[in-house]
Amino acid sequence: MRLIKKLSGLLTVVSIFNVLSSCSANVKSANYSNDIKEIKIGVTLYKQDDAFISEISKNIEDIAKEKENQGKYKIIVNVADAKGNLINQSNQVDKFVAQNYDVICVNMVDRTAASMIIDKAKSANIPIVFFNREPVEEDMERWNKLYYVGADAQQSGEMQANIIINAYKKDNRMVDKNGDGKIQYVMLEGEQGHQDSLIRTEYCIKTITQNGIELEKLADDTANWQSAQATTKMSQWIKSFGDKIEVVFSNNDEMALGAINAINDANIGGKKPLVVGIDGLPKALEAVKNGSMIGTILNDSKKQANAIFNLAYTLASHGNVNSIDGLEKGKYIRTPHAEVTSDNVDLYIENK
Numbered sequence: 001m002r003l004i005k006k007l008s009g010l011l012t013v014v015s016i017f018n019v020l021s022s023c024s025a026n027v028k029s030a031n032y033s034n035d036i037k038e039i040k041i042g043v044t045l046y047k048q049d050d051a052f053i054s055e056i057s058k059n060i061e062d063i064a065k066e067k068e069n070q071g072k073y074k075i076i077v078n079v080a081d082a083k084g085n086l087i088n089q090s091n092q093v094d095k096f097v098a099q100n101y102d103v104i105c106v107n108m109v110d111r112t113a114a115s116m117i118i119d120k121a122k123s124a125n126i127p128i129v130f131f132n133r134e135p136v137e138e139d140m141e142r143w144n145k146l147y148y149v150g151a152d153a154q155q156s157g158e159m160q161a162n163i164i165i166n167a168y169k170k171d172n173r174m175v176d177k178n179g180d181g182k183i184q185y186v187m188l189e190g191e192q193g194h195q196d197s198l199i200r201t202e203y204c205i206k207t208i209t210q211n212g213i214e215l216e217k218l219a220d221d222t223a224n225w226q227s228a229q230a231t232t233k234m235s236q237w238i239k240s241f242g243d244k245i246e247v248v249f250s251n252n253d254e255m256a257l258g259a260i261n262a263i264n265d266a267n268i269g270g271k272k273p274l275v276v277g278i279d280g281l282p283k284a285l286e287a288v289k290n291g292s293m294i295g296t297i298l299n300d301s302k303k304q305a306n307a308i309f310n311l312a313y314t315l316a317s318h319g320n321v322n323s324i325d326g327l328e329k330g331k332y333i334r335t336p337h338a339e340v341t342s343d344n345v346d347l348y349i350e351n352k
């Protein structure tokens with residue numbers, strides 16, 4: 001009994017000693033941080049294996065390294081993958097809050113569930129830069145330290161339409177292969193709740209019909225941004241419609257490339273449909289170069305990463321956010337797109 005008492009006394013002393021020594025370690029690091037200030041940026045991605053998202057995240061890390069080399073701050077960028085699961089994402093935000101991050105950049109798993117994340121950050125007074133998956137306006141109004149970086153989805157839909165309109169005007173039989181005066185098409189859509197799928201689809205179709213070109217929809221469905229799902233969908237459509245399909249519109253490049261796999265496997269012969277995507281992924285630029293895609297729209301992951309980083313850095317270093325290029329309504333940055341076809345693809349391949 002006495003021995004146990006003695007031992008537990010000893011343990012107490014040891015643990016007090018531990019506390020004391022860890023205190024002094026903290027003091028040391030606090031002194032040290034006066035010399036080199038540290039900025040901590042937490043990033044949570046809806047899914048790291050999404051090709052476009054992984055481009056943005058890699059670009060953010062590269063830009064941060066470059067900035068750090070300029071020497072003013074030590075910059076920590078911690079990227080977490082929510083793997084499509086909102087609970088993971090919520091836990092990741094909790095961790096960033098507990099570890100006193102300066103800013104949290106959030107690519108929402110479910111963009112309608114932003115309020116829960118906002119409440120956590122707000123009560124810790126940590127600003128949020130949302131990106132790519134846009135919270136609804138009502139949520140963006142919940143606090144004055146919320147920002148959003150993305151692209152103008154309407155413009156990407158309109159530009160996608162332009163690529164087909166221009167091809168049609170140049171040589172209508174290149175698009176309207178059966179010469180019936182209408183374009184028979186299928187549409188591969190992204191995730192149903194995603195602002196980019198809904199708006200891209202709507203404005204792509206609207207723009208073509210407003211230009212006096214008749215469309216006939218053979219089929220449309222979601223393939224959730226994913227190449228493999230698009231291959232499956234496209235194979236089914238080829239079985240149903242054969243060489244009737246004249247154009248494949250795809251809400252992103254990954255699905256466009258998936259559709260091309262199905263087209264190549266199906267042996268459609270000389271009447272392959274034209275495929276047009278959005279994003280400007282390196283693989284898609286190659287496909288435009290080799291002619292398997294008629295075009296894509298550059299969704300500028302570098303500019304978006306730049307905007308995300310600039311906001312995060314400025315917020316963390318208590319700079320003036322309002323001086324940041326392109327900031328609208330004090331909280332939104334939307335980067336412009338560009339049309340890419342065989343005419344100008346080399347320029348974009350060089351810049352990737």
Ligand code: BGC
Pocket residue numbers: 050051052053132133194196225251252253254278279299
């Ligand atoms: C991109 C898609 C991507 C999605 C993820 C869109 O803006 O075009 O390729 O899968 O964002 O949220």
Ligand code: CA
Pocket residue numbers: 175176177178179180181182183184246
């Ligand atoms: Ca036709």
